[in-house]
Amino acid sequence: MTDTLDADRTSSDFDDDFEPFDVEGAPELPAERYLDRELSWLAFNQRVLELAEDPRQPVLERANFLAIFASNLDEFFMVRVAGLKRRIVTGLAVPTNVGRSPGDVLSDISRAAHELQERHARVYQELVKPALADAGIRVVSWDELGEGERAHLAEFFATQIFPVLMPLAVDPAHPFPYISGLSLNLSVRVRNSRTGRVEFARVKVPQMLPRFVQVSPDETVDDARYIALEELISNHLGDLFPGMEVLDHHVFRVTRNEDVEIEEDETENLIKALEKELLRRRFGPPIRLEVSDDMDDVTLELLVRELDISDQEVFRLPAPLDLGGLFDLSRIDRPDLHYPTQVPTTNAQLLPREPNQQADIFAAVARKDVLLHHPYESFATSVQAFLEQAAADPHVLAIKQTLYRTSGDSPIVEALIDAAEAGKQVLALVEIKARFDEAANITWARKLEKAGVHVVYGLVGLKTHCKLALVIRQEQGKLRHYSHIGTGNYNPKTSRVYEDLGLLTADDQVGKDLTRLFNELSGYAIEKKFKRLLVAPLHLRKGLLKLIAQEARNAKEGKPARIRIKVNSMVDEAIIDALYRASNAGVPVEVWVRGICSLRPGIPGISENIRVRSILGRYLEHSRIFSFDGGGDPQVYIGSADMMHRNLDRRVEALVRLTDPDHLREVDGFFDLAMDDRTSSWHLDGDGTWVRHSSDAAGHPLDDLQATLMQRTVHRARPGIRR
Structure with missing residues (x-):
């Protein structure tokens, strides 16, 4: 060795x-010799579901795994299934599916996804919901409430919910409304009391409101009841349609193709092209329709026809739909129902060498390479401290960094801004095509540019996914390289839940490699000859x-x-x-x-x-x-x-x-x-x-x-x- x-x-x-x-x-x-990649992904999400099924997991963590499963599956349909359908339509090959037709692949995916979603619903109804109730967190229906509780919720509905609802009728004067992707909706059939005519209406459940509403403000966090927002709305539909007879209502949800494609070779301004494509994403074609299992055939036929969706893409599920809403419940402040608190430690090499001193990251890295392991070791006292110290150090001349995903009010971005305002040379390679973070990254790019940071967007046709930071520091009349190469994003929030490794090094060869790589990323070509990369x-x-x-x-x-x-x-x-x-x-x-x-x-x-x-x-x-x-x-x-x-x-x-x-x-x-x-x-x-x-x-x-x-x-x- x-x-x-x-x-x-x-x-x-x-x-x-x-x-x-x-x-x-x-x-x-x-x-x-290859397993199907899409079915393998569904098997991964099944493993997430098995954690929700596990009674040894804290119950609010089980609810969180149910929400993660739902969120994962949404993205799978929006990107993977959408991409597969696009490949089928355009006649492109489907990878790792030797000997099977694209149609067979899509049928297998649909069958497996149906089975998993039905299992997901059962896990909530039969396992997690009762376990939550045993722990004092009860999700109840309207029928289980007393008159006083209903009166309180009626007042809450009138003051906090009713003003933001927008019922949309469907009739000769009102075409079928656009249904936004992943929104939760109520289909409502009403009868005009004067004409006897039956009409259809759609009510969107506001996404900015809590998905689960606490029944009574007098209940403590240790023993509280919650009702789903869509159920609260559905029991006050008469307020939305005065003078009309509400015949029935059902819940439905649409998933749309949200994969973004840009022909970079044919555009002069990548940001403008991407912003235009993000607007188009909202109107991507539907690829999945989830409906409550009590929906009548007439309403379902209307939705299928208007959304132009196939029977294979319809998922009948017991309420509540969109169990991603369980993220709200999983954040309830009940430490006894979560994983025990674990505080990341500071990597031992980065601790101050004397008590009551501030750590000197450069001195520590100069002595010996530092291998970081997050979240066991703190991101804040290592990578973040490295960049913050670089921004404040008068001997630092330049900072170069890639940004793929970061968080709101990111201290990493603030450190780069501070460095630029202090007169240092700062280069930020912002990957604005990071899926579902495109808009946030455009915002960060513009904020960095206003502060004087040199912002570039990588190479045409390639996403810049590498996690790199390079600091150039003057020491005793010579320039020294300090480098960080990681496996995860420069994101302080996800660093607390994502397991990642990172190397901090003052190795001159790594620094020279990164210098060439950054120069080529901000230029036109990638250099082949690297020594340690x-x-x-x-x-x-x-x-x-x-x-x-x-x-x-x-x-x-x-x-x-x-x-x-x-x-x-x-x-x-x-x-x-x-x-x-x-x-x-x-x-x-x-x-x-x-x-x-x-x-x-x-x-x-x-x-x-x-x-x-x-x-x-x-x-x-x-x-x-x-x-x-x-x-x-x-x-x-x-x-x-x-x-x-x-x-x-x-x-x-x-x-x-x-x-x-x-x-x-x-x-x-x-x-x-x-x-x-x-x-x-x-x-x-x-x-x-x-x-x-x-x-x-x-x-x-x-x-x-x-x-x-x-x-x-x-x-x-x-x-x-x-x-």
């Missing part, structure tokens, strides 16, 4: 052409394929060989095939994946040496790690890239090689825990089935990896650092 980078092992080597390593006598890889789209895939092939050669030659990969998604066929070849060569392959996995493990003659695990829990596993034994010279990279076509071919991604022996051991320890049979996880079978392993044979719960890592981080004291 080495702590310096061998000059003969640089990422520029990966640009050379090489032949994939073929295992002598290995069978030809079968056509059906692998960068997409030109050579990251090729570099990983070469590392995988080398492990296969090492195994055949009797050298130490092992591959360990942690990603959010494993889809890319070339990478998967390379792992199959390595498995055939005898290389143990361990894949730790949060979401989609198209690789089939454990298939005799194909992947019997491959194991795949998934871990979901309190924190969202988000880091990406690529670890290769290297015949005794470990090659370990962390960075922003998942193993998907878009990451490897259509994004700027960056991986950095870890060289410090302590960091290599730490990363190995993460994998040892994750792959240990005593750790709670899901195991993937070759047929695409994920099996949860959360208890041992005696029924005792297995270890929680995230709790274990938090305990280790809290108690860890790294050598050579004075506390």
Whole structure:
């Protein structure tokens, strides 16, 4: 094991052409060697649902997992299903679906999605709702309320809800209204008392109001009742349609295609083109219609006809629809019903060297590379402090940073503004095409520009997804580079719930690599030759394929060989095939994946040496790690890239090689825990089935990896650092 980078092992080597390593006598890889990526994604969301089903989880966390499931599925339809339908219409191939027609794929997705949504509704009604009631949080219906409670809610409706409602009639003078995506709506049929004519109307449930209304202000948080907003509205429809007889009402919800496409080569102003496309997104075609299971056929036929939607795209579900509204309930201030509070620690290397002193991030990083692990280690006292210190330090001359997603009132953005106002050179590469954060990122870009920050938007045709920050500091008459390369966004809010890694380093070679990369991102081309980075789209895939092939050669030659990969998604066929070849060569392959996995493990003659695990829990596993034994010279990279076509071919991604022996051991320890049979996880079978392993044979719960890592981080004291 080495702590310096061998000059003969640089990422520029990966640009050379090489032949994939073929295992002598290995069978030809079968056509059906990939699992369907969309069904695999649905299986991921099923794992989220299984956490909601788990009575060992705190009940408000179970409600939160139900809401996460709903939010995930909304985005799946808005983007993945919408994209698949677009590919079918335009005749494009559907990836990783060899031997199956696009229509079959869409039918399978629809069937699986229907089953999951019905299961989701049952979990709420039969498991989580009763558990919430047992804990003193009761979701009640109008019929369960007394006269006094109804009178109070009627007053609340009249003063707080009625003024913002907008009932829209449908008749010859009023065409069928536009139904915005993801809005919750009431379909209402009324009869005119004078003419006897039956009319249809639509009432939109206001999204800015709480989804669940507390029945009585006198009830305490420990014992309170709540009623769904749409039920409160539906029991006061007479106020909205005076003089009309309300015949019936039902709840429905529409999901629209919200995938944004811009022909960047044909536009002169990317921001204006994107703003125009965001307006178009609101009017994308419907791709899913959710209706309450009591909806009558006449109303359903009207909706199907007016929305131009197929029967396959209709989902009949028990009320309440849109369980994403459970996010509101999950935030109730009941610490006893949430996960125990865990406070991130400051990385030991970044602690002040003397009591009552302020930490000097530059001095700490100059002494030794710092490997950060969020949320176990604080983002605020590491990455945020690094950039804030850089903004205030008179010796800092320049700051360069990528911004993919950040939060409102972000201290990261404020640090860049402070630096620019202090006269430093500041470059911010803002990715305004970050899905569903486009509008927010445009706002931040304009705010940065007004402060004097040099704002650029990356390369035409590519999203800049890498997580990079570079600080240039003058020290003793020389310029020194301080760099941060991470796996997650510069977002203080998500850093508290997303598991990510980051490297802070003063290594001159990394600094020079980032200097070239930033220069090329603000210019016109991507440089191939980096020393300690692998960068997409030109050579990251090729570099990983070469590392995988080398492990296969090492195994055949009797050298130490092992591959360990942690990603959010494993889809890319070339990478998967390379792992199959390595498995055939005898290389143990361990894949730790949060979401989609198209690789089939454990298939005799194909992947019997491959194991795949998934871990979901309190924190969202988000880091990406690529670890290769290297015949005794470990090659370990962390960075922003998942193993998907878009990451490897259509994004700027960056991986950095870890060289410090302590960091290599730490990363190995993460994998040892994750792959240990005593750790709670899901195991993937070759047929695409994920099996949860959360208890041992005696029924005792297995270890929680995230709790274990938090305990280790809290108690860890790294050598050579004075506390």
